[in-house]
Amino acid sequence: MGVAADIIIIVVAALIGALIAQRLRQPLILGYIFAGIVVGPYTGGVTVGDIHEIELLAEIGVALLLFALGLEFSLSELKPVRNIALIGTPVQILLTIIAGYYLGRYLGLSVVSALWLGSLISLSSTMVTLKTLMSRGLVGTLSSRVMIGMLIVQDLAVIPMMIILPQLSDPKAGLPLVAIAVIKSVVFLLVMLYVGRKVLPWLLAHVARWNSRELFILSITAIGLGVGYATYLFGLSFAFGAFVAGMVLSESDYGHQALSDIIPLRDIFGLLFFTSVGMLLDPSFLLANWGKILSLVFIIALFKGTLFSLLALLFGYINIVPIAVGLGLFQVGEFAFVLARVGLETRAIDQDMYSLILAVSVLSMVLTPFAADMASPLYRLKKRLFRYESIQTENIPPSGLHDHVIIAGGGRVGQHIAQVLTQLHLPFVIIELNHQRMVECKTAAFPVIYGDMSQSTVLAVSKVKTARLLLITTPSVVTSQAIVKQAHTLRPELHIIVRAEGIEQARALYESGVYMAVLPEMEAGLEIARQALFCLEVPVVAIQQYTDSVRQQLYAPIYQSSIDQQLLTSLGNIKNMLEISWVALEPHSHLISKSIQEAAIRTRTGASIVAIIHEKVFYSNPKADYSFQVGDLVAVVGNQQERNDFKKLAEIS
Numbered sequence: 001m002g003v004a005a006d007i008i009i010i011v012v013a014a015l016i017g018a019l020i021a022q023r024l025r026q027p028l029i030l031g032y033i034f035a036g037i038v039v040g041p042y043t044g045g046v047t048v049g050d051i052h053e054i055e056l057l058a059e060i061g062v063a064l065l066l067f068a069l070g071l072e073f074s075l076s077e078l079k080p081v082r083n084i085a086l087i088g089t090p091v092q093i094l095l096t097i098i099a100g101y102y103l104g105r106y107l108g109l110s111v112v113s114a115l116w117l118g119s120l121i122s123l124s125s126t127m128v129t130l131k132t133l134m135s136r137g138l139v140g141t142l143s144s145r146v147m148i149g150m151l152i153v154q155d156l157a158v159i160p161m162m163i164i165l166p167q168l169s170d171p172k173a174g175l176p177l178v179a180i181a182v183i184k185s186v187v188f189l190l191v192m193l194y195v196g197r198k199v200l201p202w203l204l205a206h207v208a209r210w211n212s213r214e215l216f217i218l219s220i221t222a223i224g225l226g227v228g229y230a231t232y233l234f235g236l237s238f239a240f241g242a243f244v245a246g247m248v249l250s251e252s253d254y255g256h257q258a259l260s261d262i263i264p265l266r267d268i269f270g271l272l273f274f275t276s277v278g279m280l281l282d283p284s285f286l287l288a289n290w291g292k293i294l295s296l297v298f299i300i301a302l303f304k305g306t307l308f309s310l311l312a313l314l315f316g317y318i319n320i321v322p323i324a325v326g327l328g329l330f331q332v333g334e335f336a337f338v339l340a341r342v343g344l345e346t347r348a349i350d351q352d353m354y355s356l357i358l359a360v361s362v363l364s365m366v367l368t369p370f371a372a373d374m375a376s377p378l379y380r381l382k383k384r385l386f387r388y389e390s391i392q393t394e395n396i397p398p399s400g401l402h403d404h405v406i407i408a409g410g411g412r413v414g415q416h417i418a419q420v421l422t423q424l425h426l427p428f429v430i431i432e433l434n435h436q437r438m439v440e441c442k443t444a445a446f447p448v449i450y451g452d453m454s455q456s457t458v459l460a461v462s463k464v465k466t467a468r469l470l471l472i473t474t475p476s477v478v479t480s481q482a483i484v485k486q487a488h489t490l491r492p493e494l495h496i497i498v499r500a501e502g503i504e505q506a507r508a509l510y511e512s513g514v515y516m517a518v519l520p521e522m523e524a525g526l527e528i529a530r531q532a533l534f535c536l537e538v539p540v541v542a543i544q545q546y547t548d549s550v551r552q553q554l555y556a557p558i559y560q561s562s563i564d565q566q567l568l569t570s571l572g573n574i575k576n577m578l579e580i581s582w583v584a585l586e587p588h589s590h591l592i593s594k595s596i597q598e599a600a601i602r603t604r605t606g607a608s609i610v611a612i613i614h615e616k617v618f619y620s621n622p623k624a625d626y627s628f629q630v631g632d633l634v635a636v637v638g639n640q641q642e643r644n645d646f647k648k649l650a651e652i653s
Contacts, residue, residue, distance in 0.1 A: 003050055003053045003054070003057075006048045006050060006053065006054055007054075007057075007272075009039055009046055009048055010035070010036075010039065010048065010054065010271070010272060010275050011271070013035035013036075013038055013039045013046075013275070014031065014032050014035045014271050014275055016031075016035065017030075017031030017032055017033075017034045017035035017038075018031040018032065018035075019031070020034070021034070025369065026365075026366060026369070027125075027127055027128045027365060029127055029128075029270075029274045029334060029365075030362060030365060030366060032271055032274035032275050032277075032278065033274055033275070033277055033278035033281070033358075033362055034278060035275055035278060036274065036275035036276060036277060036278020036279040036280075036281070037278040037279070037281050037283060038278075039275075039279070040278060040279035040280070040281070041279065042281075042282045042283055042284065043283060048279065051276070051279055054272060054275075054276050054279070057269065057272050058269070058272045058273040058275075058276040059238065059239075059273075060225065060269045060272075061266070061269035061270045061271070061272050061273035061274075062238075062239050062273055062338055062341075063224065063225060063228045063238055063239050063241075063242040064224060064225075064242065064262065064265060064266040064269050064270065065239075065266055065270055065273070065338075066158075066159075066239045066240070066242050066243040066246070067224035067225075067228070067242040067243065067245060067246040067262065067266070068246060068259060068262055068263060068266045069155055069243060069246065070242070070243040070244065070245065070246020070247035070248075070249070070250060071246040071247075071249060071250045071255055071258055071259040071262065081145050081146050081149035081150075082149070083315055084146060084149065084150065084311060084312065084315040084317070085146075085149030085150050085152065085153050086153060087315075088150065088311040088312075088314075088315055089149075089150045089153035089154060089157075090153070090157075091311065092122070092150070092304075092307055092308065092311055093122045093123075093154065093157055095307060096118060096121060096122035096303070096304060096307065097115070097118035097119055097122050098118065099118065099303055100114070100117045100118025100119070100120070100121045100122065101114045101115055101117070101118040102114075103117065103118075103296075103299065104116075104117035104118065109353070112168055112348055113348060113349055113350075113353060115165070115168060116165060116339075116343050116348050116349050116353075117349075117353070117357070119161055119165060119339060120332065120336040120339055120340055120343075120357050121300050121304070121332050121336070121357075121360070122154075122157075123154050123157070123158065123332065123333045123335045123336050123339075124150075124151060124154060124304070124329040124330070124331055124332070124333045125331050125332070125333030125334055125361075125365055125368070126151045126154075126155055126333060126334070126335075127333075127334055128331060128333070128334075128365045128368050128369075129147055129148075129151060129328055129329065129331075129368070130148070132328065132368055132369045132372050133147070133328075133372075142317070142321055142450070143317075143320060143321045143324035143325055143328070143375075144324075145436070146312060146317060146321060146325050147324075147325055147328050147329055150308075150325075150329065151329070154333070154335075155335065158335045158338065158339065159240050159243055160182075160185075161339060162239060162240060162338070162339065162342060163182065163185055163240065164182075165339065165342065165343065165348070166342055166343075166346045166348070168348070184234060185240065188231060188234055188241070188244070189244060192227070192244045192245070192248055193248060196227075196244075196245070196248035196249075197248060197252075200223060200245075200248060200249060200252065201249075201252040201253065201254065203219065203223075204216070204219060204220070204249075204252065204254045204258075205253075205254075207219045208254065213261075216257070216261065217261045217262075217265075220249070220254075220258040220261060220262055221262065221265060223245055223249065224242050224245050224246060224262065225242065226245075227241045227242065227244065227245035228240075228241035228242035228245065229241070231244070239338070273337075274334075274337070277337045277341070277358060280344075280351075280354060280355070280358070281355055281358050281359065282351075282355055285352065285355045285356075285359075286355075286359055289356065289359075292356070293356065293359045293360060293363065294363075296356070296360050297360050297363050297364050297367070300330070300332065300360065300364065301330040301331070301364060301367070301371075302330075304326075304329065304330045304331075305326040305327060305329075305330035305371075306326065307326075308322075308325045308326045308328075308329045308330070309322040309323065309325060309326035310322075311325075312325045312326070319379070319451075320375060320376070320379040323375050323378050323379050323382070324372070324375040327371045327372050327374060327375050327378075328368070328371075328372050328375075330364065330368075330371065331361070331364035331365050331367070331368045332357070332360055332361040332364050332365075333361070333365075334361075336357060336361050337358065337361065340354050340357050340358065393447075393448070393449050393450070393461065394438075394441070394442040394447070394448045394449075394450075395442065395445055395446060395447040395448060396429065396447050396449075397427070397447065400463070401427065401429055401447075401462065401463040401466065401467070402427070402463065402466045403427065403466065403467075403468050404426075404427035404428050404429060404463070404466070404467055404468065405421060405426060405427070405428040405429075405467065405468060405469045405470075405471060406428070406429055406431065406462050406464060406467050406469070406470045406471065407428055407429070407430045407431065407471045407473065408431050408453040408470065408471065408472040408473065408474065408483055409430075409431070409432065409453075409472065409473035409474045410430040410431075410432035410434070410437040410438060410440065410441045410446070410448060411432075411434075411437055411473060413473040413499065413520075414430055414432070414437075414441075414471075414473045415430075415437075415440065415441065415444065415446070417471060417473070418430060418441070418444070418446045422446070428446075428447065429447045429448065429449060429462055429463075430446055430447065430448040430449070431448075431449050431451060431453040431458060431462055432448055432449075432450060433450070433451060433452050433453075438450045449461055449462055453472075453483045453486075459486055459487060459490060460490075464487055464490050464491050464494065465490055465491055467491070467494065468495075469494075469495050469496075469497065470483075470487055470494055470495070470496045470497070471496075471497050471498075472484070472496065472497070472498040472499060473499050474499065475499055475501050477500065477501070477505045477508055477509060480498045480499070480500075480509060480512075480514075481508070481509065481512045484496055484498070484509070484512045484513060484514055485512065488513055495515040495516075496513070496514045496515050496516075497514070497515055497516045497517075497518065498514050498516070498517050498518070499517075499518055499520060500517040500518065500519055501519075501521070502519070503519075505517075506519060526547055526550055529546075529547075530543055530546075530547055533546070580610065580635050580636070580637050581635070581636055581643045581646075581647070582633050582634070582635050583633070583634045583636065583646065583647055583650050584631070584632070584633055584634075585628055585629070585630060585631065585632045585633075585634065585650060586630070586651075587630050589628070589630075589650050589651065590649065590650070590651075591628040591649070591650055592628055592629065592630055593627055593628065593629075594627065594628055595624065595625050595626060595627050595628075596609060596622065596623075596624050596625070596626050596628075597624040597625060599628070599649075601636075601646065601649070604645070604649060605636075605638070605642055605645035605646045605649055606638055606639075606641075606642040606645065607636040607637065607638035607642040607643055607645065607646040608636065608637050608638060609622060609634060609635065609636055610635050610636070610637050611634075611635035612626065612632055612633065612634050612635070613632070613633040613635075614629055614631065614632050614633075615631070634650070
């Protein structure tokens with residue numbers, strides 16, 4: 001079957017490798033590389049017959065990888081961290097190249113090979129870092145935004161490296177050929193930006209009108225690979241052209257759809273690329289040079305980790321951010337494989353150096369999740385050894401915080417609570433660790449503190465000792481328990497209301513000492529059922545009895561051992577409350593322009609007015625001198641006869 005049989009072998013081996021990597025909680029690309037080693041020419045057993053054909057197909061994977069990178073590229077993502085991303089990252093790349101050059105010269109490499117070494121180790125892994133952040137639930141934090149911003153610039157730096165480094169591998173090239181390559185790139189980029197913005201969106205618009213998903217996928221694939229091939233004919237990198245095509249399409253109305261459609265194809269061909277990378281790795285080389293490999297991993301990790309941390313400090317980031325950035329970006333990334341393949345093809349580096357770089361990259365990627373987990377313990381150690389750093393606060397009232405509500409979590413739930421408290425003029429403060437949400441709270445003018453509520457320093461800033469109530473909106477029971485423990489250490493009598501995802505979580509939180517655990521999914525389901533019963537014209541009393549019964553059945557197992565039985569009693573008494581009806585006052589109503597006192601509502605009907613809504617303004621327990629107006633929504637409480645009498649009174653003309 002020729003190359004078809006080789007592809008089948010690779011896909012099956014990659015699946016097994018990916019399953020192993022997933023089970024070990026490692027990035028899938030490590031499984032692909034491992035599969036490539038197993039089916040490569042340096043190991044026995046099932047072996048791929050024609051590696052060269054696979055390498056040709058793998059080039060499509062590189063092109064699609066950069067095409068998708070271009071589609072994902074967005075300057076808006078760099079705005080919050082633009083200084084460290086646009087200035088700090090080039091500094092990091094330059095300093096790492098210099099350090100790598102001297103390290104290469106120490107190892108006996110030539111000048112050109114040493115420059116290649118520095119360039120290869122200067123890049124970190126976007127895939128591994130994002131996977132690590134997502135698995136730890138840290139996407140959106142300030143440290144993650146710094147890392148992603150720097151990774152975007154690093155990924156962009158791959159393009160000029162792919163243009164310049166191959167020219168340096170030819171001793172006769174010198175600066176003229178490099179300058180020619182740069183000029184060609186600029187000319188091609190300008191032509192693509194001008195023509196592409198006009199032609200490509202127009203083409204995709206026509207294709208989209210036919211409502212054919214298959215044709216749309218074929219179109220974007222043809223654009224990515226076709227522009228890449230045109231770039232190759234122009235004398236530049238195939239992958240560079242694919243990146244430019246993706247960058248142009250990202251600004252069109254079809255960029256998001258193009259990205260979602262190209263990702264599966266990118267992943268399949270990317271599988272071939274990473275597997276072909278593993279095929280070139282000789283296990284015997286690893287065994288013979290394990291000491292050198294471990295030493296290089298340690299030196300590179302120490303240098304890059306320290307450099308990233310120092311840059312974060314120099315650009316004004318404090319607390320855990322420098323530690324998290326250093327431990328998150330120390331590795332050698334997947335684009336080093338792309339560059340190393342180019343270096344191997346141009347003979348700028350030999351097979352031994354390629355295997356060395358590959359081994360260092362893979363090992364550093366494997367260590368990344370474990371190193372990232374050390375950020376929090378190291379930060380706690382730092383706080384014990386050194387003075388506390390200031391915590392970022394926004395919109396805190398000049399008079400400070402006193403008799404206030406603390407909201408732990410500024411997501412949708414926390415912000416909704418904040419809106420209610422703002423309308424009722426009740427003091428509060430939000431504690432939020434996610435930087436994006438903190439910015440949202442700041443934009444909404446909510447008082448917010450950036451920090452981890454489970455840390456004693458943040459609790460001190462939130463003035464928990466003078467707070468009236470603590471609301472925890474995070475769905476994580478572990479996080480909630482940590483917050484409860486810290487809060488009760490400082491304020492044992494503080495009432496804490498938490499969010500729980502189920503009965504077992506709620507019970508665990510009650511055992512931690514919370515005042516009330518709310519089950520959002522149960523409450524949402526109950527409200528949907530209640531509204532459905534209203535639409536089916538089920539009597540209000542029956543609906544209330546049903547909801548009371550459900551709440552007792554669901555909450556009783558939680559309350560029976562640890563909560564005051566008065567809570568159950570109060571739930572049971574809900575059905576005995578008087579019902580409320582809302583009546584809209586029409587222009588012909590007898591009540592228009594009369595005050596509540598003049599209308600003698602209570603005397604004539606027996607009902608009581610408890611609320612009025614006029615032009616979206618809510619009046620609770622309106623005073624006797626309130627004058628009724630057209631369009632008022634009047635809430636009256638009483639038995640059925642009393643409420644019917646009020647409705648008749650309101651309709652008299």
